Amino acid sequence: MSTVVQGRSNAISAFTQALRQFAEFRPEMTVERLALLASAFFTVFCNVAFFRAAAATGALQGHWPTALSLVAMVGGLNLLLLCLLLNRWTAKPLLIVLLLVTSVAAHFMSRYTIYLDADMLRNILHTDGKESGELISPGVLPSLLSLGVLPSLLVWRVRLRHRTLRRAALVRAAWVVLAMLIAAGAALASFQNLSALMRNHRELRHLITPGNYLVSLARVLADDEVAKHRPRTPLGTHAHIAGRPAEARPRLLVLVVGETVRAQNWGLNGYARQTTPELSRIAPVNFSQVSSCGSATEVSVPCMFSPWGRANYDKDRIKHSESLLHVLEHAGVHTLWRDNQTGCKGVCDGLAFESFEHATLPKVCDAEGCLDEAMLQGLIGEVDRRPGDMVVVLHQLGNHGPSYYKRYPPHLRRFVPACETSELGDCSREQIVNAYDNAVLHTDEFLANTIRLLAAQTGRDTALIYVSDHGESLGENGLYLHGVPYAIAPDTQTRVPMVMWLSSGFAASRGIDIACLKREAKAPASHDNLFHSVLGLMQVSTSEYDPGLDLFRGCASR
Known part of the structure; x- marks a missing residue:
């Protein structure tokens, strides 16, 4: 009995010690360094579906320099995105939101090979609570915890280094240029193979996260804003019943x-x-x-009720x-x-x-x-x-x-x-x-x-x-x-x-x-x-x- 009690005591002591160490964990770093670490995390751990799909095309088979260039290019693009989004005041809350959302996105992309383009984002945003609730099952918890919650806790403990506004702007501009050089340099290093890959498989870009859902979300919100202020074009206003007694x-x-x-x-x-x-x-x-007009409700339903259909498909029209x-x-x-x-x-x-x-x-x-x-x-x-x-x-x-x-x-x-x-x-x-x-x-x-x-x-x-x-x-x-x-x-x-x-x-x-x-x-x-x-x-x-x-x-x- 004393052994069991001692074991419990040791476990409690170890847990208490871990909590104390976590409470004392307050690393100090610049926003740019945090962006670099986050971009590396997103690239390596959250883009499994993208790299798996790219490998499935056969374009990377036996071409390890091309594979390394692809990883570096995605990392550079993620770094560029974060450098443009994060600042001293928004870095931690925004990055935590990105980590939580990306962990869920990575789960569904990896499990179901879901492409987060604008049409898919529109489907997600217009899905009611009952339907979306069916997608949130216990199976998403491992990804949410490992790719979302735990990294968010670490971000929360970070202390961001302060700079004057002028110096912060100059440093940020330098990092933006660096991110562009990394992405462009990686692309040029294997330009022939990478350009063929992305040209022949354009859908792959919708698997690069978190950029895929952020860009798609911006497009959907812009389209919805335009729709609010643009009346529907009348159709068939002179229609009438003909040939019936x-x-x-x-x-x-x-x-x-x-x-x-x-x-x-x-x-x-x-x-x-x-x-x-x-x-x-x-x-x-x-x-x-x-054959259907689309592969999702948001496309097919408006399309089938229009006179243009898939043959003359024009989403905006x-x-x-x-x-x-x-x-x-x-x-x-x-x-x-x-x-x-x-x-x-x-x-x-x-x-x-x-x-x-x-x-x-x-x-x-x-x-x-x-x-x-x-x-x-x-x-x-x-x-x-x-x-x-x-x-x-x-x-x-x-x-x-x-x-x-x-x-x-x-x-x-x-x-x-x-x-x-x-x-x-x-x-x-x-x-x-x-x-x-x-x-x-x-x-x-x-x-x-x-x-x-x-x-x-x-x-x-x-x-x-x-x-x-x-x-x-x-x-x-x-x-x-x-x-x-x-x-x-x-x-x-x-x-x-x-x-x-x-x-x-x-x-x-x-x-x-x-x-x-x-x-x-x-x-x-x-x-x-x-x-x-x-x-x-x-x-x-x-x-x-x-x-x-x-x-x-x-x-x-x-």
Whole structure:
């Protein structure tokens, strides 16, 4: 017993001594020296994802001078960044914030190969608390402690040396020049190899941290500031319904915008598993070769509701123009956006909008959110309040990761064992795919229930179009989730499912040959078709309509 007591006493004494030593640890240094140490720390310990991705290109294999030059170049750039940001008054608090944020960024970049470009930052900033909370799991703690908290404690204990303002400015200018010389000298030392690497793999720059998220954040904030003071450009203001008799039955089109469902796991596309059993019984028109406009919601949703699409993609033009829904409203077609996600991304600005983010509907909602079925409750009542033609958008939560296991009810837990944590690194790939496929089953059930609801309407001709906003990586080539820059995004993130269903009355009123449409559905299609196909289906005449992109045109007699 005395040995145990003595051991505890020694442990307490050692801990007390460590605390005393830490309290006495107050090194004095200049801001520039602190910046140098921090830049070395960021370069060596926080850029693992960048150096790993650079090595994976093969450009560094057998070229150790190039590898050393790359390390020195990144170190010089980090030093330059810190010399421009830090001063005597902001150095410690700002550096602590950078360490904490960078530790989390490094974790996700290393674990999921996430590229922190402007689009990804925009996704992160516009994600609600429930979704972002799913990403903060115990798995991030080791990185947060080792790369964030502990270095921050050391920074906090540093005493910064004071200088006169004139001398501080001269010394800082010299360090800025030094940092530029280090970065430029390192680049020139292996210019041919490094320039080829960065030119052929431009996406790598979005892995250099902390510069990647700081530059991207500045771009996003600048864009948002411009958007505040720039009105949307009107679109289709002279749109009108054409070619329909006055006595025609009103039409209801439900447009379901899916979330993170990829074509490769869609049962109707021939996937090895039957993930669309309900839709298979209904037999809608299935488009099997559809590409998305982007690899993330912030890009795809505004793009698919614009007339320009990916073929003529212009982010600023799309962001600052009215959308398909505004064109429909100009034509006298009522619109309603029902959302179980993070908003309509500007697509429905100024139009009817309902959010189910904080809904408390029994059976379909809990403290963590709602299943997509919540959007069907009260839907027909909302439609009945608006006589005439109407287009309703249902924006799903769908397969939003990484918590796939939360995206389906218990009775759809058919593929087991399923990954039941948001920390995908703790699950096997089989478990991840099982959870993901169960969530696809839920989208299948949701779409089937929506079609049945529409088929039961007797006062309107009804139709449904479903298309996912983007796909998802489930561990292929070390990639998870989505948001990889479009130029290098794999097919798993850019190939999406799309289905269409028309009531017999709707098909007859438009003269649409469903058999013809099913044949046409075998050809490649994309998000670019959505804008023009909806206008064609609803018989909206406007100069923005391109008949060559209307998927119904070749199979419609009127």
